[in-house]
Amino acid sequence: MNVPDDHAAKGGADLLADTLTLAGPGPVLLDGFDVVLVDPSHAREAVARLDNLVGLAAVGTVFTHDDSWGFFLPEQSGKPTWPAPVRYFGTGATLTLPPAPQPQTAEGWIRWSDGPIYTAPLLLHAVLADIAARHRPDDAPASPPAHVRLLEPPAMPAPKIAFFDLDDTLTDHATSFRRWAEEFAARYGIPQHEVEDAEVRCAGQRDAFFADLKTRHNITTSIAALHAQYRQRSAQLVPHRPQVCTAIRSLRNGGWRLGVITNGDPSTQRLKLRTARLDDLFEAVVISGEYGIRKPDHNLYRIALDALDTSAGFMVGDDLDADVSGGSQAGLRTVWISGGRERPSTSPEPDHTVDTVLEAVELLRGHAHAALPAVA
Known part of the structure; x- marks a missing residue:
């Protein structure tokens, strides 16, 4: 990250021009620095931790990744001392940069796109610059180079893949x-x-x-x-809901690859799909009774991911434990169908919350390039 000494005197455009840029999205080899992904609720603790790091001036910038804040760090910056939950990637690891968020939902931290990456907001930028200035040795350069290189450029946008729960999600x-x-x-x-x-x-x-x-x-x-x-x-007795069929078909016609992940008896669950007239719309139907494991076991999700030969996508469902927790553990972005319910504070937090499956389909259309790679 290029941190100007006179950042306080510069305008927003100049400050943005001085920030880290690199091509994306794509897999990045961490070479010469580490990365930590921290939940946004622990931002203050993370910044306080940054303030105590030696050598922060060598890296030090912030981005968003899978709804976490990511910080570039000096090597061996200490995994145990970061606020939990945290994901820590050391030098030599590979971190896949996510696609750009939709403009209407972007918080302005960093935008990954087919072009450069731009950092903001200015307040946190200034905080990091101030910390870096106080920790930089007198003979250290003010604008160190970024030790980042892409392993391979992505040939196409992230795949449009979504898995759906069955009961109370696709069916009534x-x-x-x-x-x-x-x-x-x-x-x-x-x-x-x-x-x-x-x-x-x-x-x-x-x-x-x-x-x-x-x-x-x-x-x-x-x-x-x-x-x-x-x-x-x-x-x-499962009702046929024409609007749901139309919505799911529109996703499929729009290039989405779709699957179902459901707990239950195989013959029963497949009969529900036929009765609801949804059985011809999904490439993969993974049912717990056929494998002896149930959601939220991430292995059931792995079976579904393998069926579509992918490691990325969304999980849409109404159950915070089975669908949101299980999908998240498998590396999927999660969409919770709340049906108007409030999420208990102790429950897993989804990436997105909607009231109905029709709203979920609209959300997927708006995030056509937002599927992220699964975490190994």
Whole structure:
């Protein structure tokens, strides 16, 4: 980073002209310096840590990467002392530079594009310059060169790939359950609200749910038989939502490669896709019951990534643990379908939050070049 001694006297345009520039996006070999990625909520702690580094003048700039703040650092700058959570990349490692954020969402830290990279905002720039000036030896140059080189130029933009959860994301599970509950209540002479109350009490745990109903209402059919009937019939009652089909098809027609990652019984989940008329829109359908692992296990995501021969993309789903946490662990950018819910402060934080799957599709269209490589 070129840090002018008279940065305080310069205007914004001049200050930007003096900042680090290099071609991007693409894989970068860290040669002669380290990089640390810090959550923005720990910015003050990170800057305080920078203030104590020896040799900061040799590197010292800031950028954004996968919604983290990245700092170029002198070699061996001390991984344990940075505020957690943190990702630390030492000299010799490879860090892939992300594509440019959309203009309307850019915070102005750094913009990666097919051209140069420009740093801002000026306040943090000035803070870093001040720290560097105080730590620079008298004989050190004021504008040291950046030890950065691209390993290979990207031949094309980041791939447009997205994976979707099934229940309560692509399909309307609430409606199918309500339709099933109405039929079940009529068959066994139970008030429908009793079936719905049992669903709340058992939090969707099917064995407990049917055991509860058997005990309370003297149902003689076995739990296994009730569960099998439920899987088949509830899948047949999934509503067809033309708007969702149209939206997903528009992504596919726009060059997106699409997949489904879902927990559940394979035959049931595939029947839901057919009933909702979505089964012809996805290249890969990865179902937990076929592999013996369930979301949020990142290995299920790895299977889906492998099916599309990629390591980048988005995960869209309604479950903060299964979809957001699991997708993030697999290196995917995450889109949480909140359905109007507030995210608990202790839950995983998604990259993006929307109310509906239709809004998720619109977001993906707007981020057509924002898929990031998975973290190994």
